[in-house]
Amino acid sequence: MSTTASPKRATTSAMIASFADPGQRTTPAPFGHALAALAERDPRVVGLTADLGKYTDMHVFAQAHPGRFYQMGMAEQLLLGAAAGMAETGLVPFASTYSVFATRRAYDFLCLDIAEPGLNVNVVGGLPGLTTGYGPSHQATEDVAILRGMPGLTIVDPCDAVDIEQAVPQLAAHEGPTYLRLLRGRVPRVLDEYDYTFRLGEAAVVRGGADVVLVSSGLMTMRALQAAERLAEHRVDAAVVHTPTLKPFDERTVLRELAGDRLALTLENHTVIGGLFETVASAVVRQGLGIQVTPVALPDAFLAAGALPTLHDRYGLATDRVVETVLAAL
Template sequence: MAEARTLAMSESEEIVGRPSMKAPFSVGLLKAAETRENIVLLTADLGKYTDTIDFRHKYPERFFNVGMAEQSLVMTAAGLSKAGKISYCTTYGTFATRRAYDFLAIACAHSNENVKMFAGNPGLTTGYGGTHQANEDLALMRSIPNLTVIDPCDATEMVQVTQMAADIPGTVYCRQLRANVAVVLDPDTYRFQVGKGHVIGQLHDDTKLGFVSTGFMTERAIDASRHFERAGVSSAVFHSPCIKPFDTNGLLRFANSVDRLVICENHVTTGGLATLVVEALYEAGLSRKLLKIGIPDRFTECGSLPYLQDRYGLTTERIIEQTDTWMRA
């Protein structure tokens, strides 16, 4: 058996069982930049690891590396926005949110600046431990007024979000999926919409099980849902790429059509998607049996991604196992 290992920052996992796309952020950004000459790209010395190389080569005069200084990254982006630019930024999610929180809140969101932060290493997509795993970033970002918060599912959504971020008013925080990214949603038929969720699968009058998911957990929720369908348990998925604005009405329609809800997120289970769902159900007076699958309230350790995702229940197999046990209890 091959030994599991922690990936170096320039490496990426092989995608097994689905087609993939290389550097979808770069693909979407280059499409946007072709028609928007005021788009600029900034990085905090992490361009190699956030898929910025193609843009840097094509538009060197529109690319800025501010060095290992995330607060300066955000302030420079805000200043360029005031000068009429649309400032795309890349760094890791832990650095964007923990080190530059006040700068994103006041210099950007407070002034509705055209700053689009694409934050890598969301949750357990890196094996580099608590210093690099942005496990609580969605909770932090959704608490800031005037901020749009997005957690894309796959390469299809990553390309679309990146391309259209220039047209989303004000400041955007988007979790970045980098390197080789699975293609889960059909690029010919799927269209990302700000503030809208998407039902995947068929809802019936007797649908028993509803998965509510965001980010890469939607891929796993879809596979788990299909497993239960094959086992005779009617099931569907509500994919919510937008954490803010959240599609409360869509979620409630979905919840009204199922008996039980399983919430799947690559994030701590407080402050993110699970909290949004619980708040929506409570405020609507709707009661549903509910299972939360996500990262516990702790700093997660270093390790290989297969090990970490299995340990914390984020794989398809562990979602199925946890859901089956819960339904039988």
Template sequence: MAEVKKIATRESYGNALVELGAEYPELVVLDADLAAATKTGVFKKAYPDRHIDCGIAECNMMGIAAGLATMGKIPFASSFAMFAAGRAFEQVRNSIGYPHLNVKIGATHAGITVGEDGATHQCNEDIALMRTIPGMVVMCPADDIEAKAAVRAAVEHEGPVYLRFGRAACPVINDRPDYKFEIGKGTVVREGSDLTIVATGICVGNALEAAEMLAADGISAEVINICTIKPLDEELIIRSAKKTGKVVTAEEHSVIGGLGSAVCDALCKSYPVPVMKIGMQDCFGESGSASALLEKYKLDGKGIYGQISDFLK
């Protein structure tokens, strides 16, 4: 069997910016002294006059991005998710969201797969925070291909966008000729009839692993990849729920306010079914390797499989 290609979506972010920089001369990149980690350093090398290092000052960086947007630029403000969404929340809300400016926020190192950096840097609250800002598009791509497509879609979209990227390498699952990306649209990556698994980010690949294990038990799981958490593809989720009658959500994020909450909102409104939310269960992470943490918090394929098995019992 051929080895599955793996790449971190933060790498995809940097590569996409370089590619789009040639097409969009108005695209500028801001970073908070983290260009080597966020991978915007590759853009800096290609377009040094369009890369601004704002220092360790994310709040100020968001204000600079807002100002650049008012002058017709397409700014990408880049930092770790903990700082982009957490430290700078007020500036994102008031300086970018409130005037609905054309600022894109590239938030890397999200979730527990930041690993050894520990709980202070493992942002499991950013999706919840960004979902609450009116008019903010929130995306969490599952792999390299989707990450690049999401960055392109963000450039083409008029208005604020929050893009969530990971530190850990994840398998490429969208490498197919019919792949098409659209903001607000999910994708069925595995057909099923007994259960719907709605996943985002790194958990999409892990949900597919879990679906294989469930198949060995005679359970047919449908897996939906949701990159755009806001606006959510409610139609797709409800259609699948009507077919299977049970829904599980999986995310590398708190079960409070993230994908699971968005899915529950949609189903409660239109088609209530039993739902289990898999994610960080109202707790902080800890220091450890990405793989060890995914295993401990039951967010790897085996962990998702085990939780679903218990849910079905």
């Protein structure tokens, strides 16, 4: 008697799974461990969350420093208001929730309680861009666009665990407010294979290349590096410029790499509206470079729900799709 295997169906776990590739090196909860380690050295550091400690890796800090952890419940405005009060007393708070809640629900509190007085509050936003399959209610595809216009706010979009581990102490040392697009759970380790160090406010040329320049941020730097390896098989030499700090933006480094006759693309885990592409494009226009920049970004739309690999392929963030885009542009 023969049987036919049923098609494999995506499960709920697949909708919140890590974006790491099968077999890729990862680090569990790099943000939580980095924050706990920082707190060992700096007694001012405290952690808060809005009922999402486990899902923003803040639970690691809570276990290590229970007396310096504050569970605020499902009240994002209270979360940021309390963090502002703590910063006023000299503490260094890290406040975590999902990016959609930090930006859509609590914008006014972040703006007037934290950014306007220039307080050292570090907002940690989980599930940025397309890092969850739970549809528009949880996909913060427009968080950078919402926050870029806020004066004095530093925005960091890390590529991997290496970026996160190095960014956390620098965010704490930074005097003003920050927003970190958190990668949680089992986060890939990519940048330790390159001569790279995270420096707040600086871009870095991670890989050189003569034919194409890929300017990327967040997890799309991982995809840009993967795409560059595959493009080499097509005799295309691609450079990768990683821009982990989206605001303030390191125009000098990026524009220096864009000057010339190489094909230029931006890659971001964010809507094409108001993020890395428009940041780069505006800098190009202001400096009169006269070059075309092609975006690889999410569409200006509410996205579907589903498994992350399927969604990344559908919306152009998968490595194969990046390679196709570059080859088509060439």
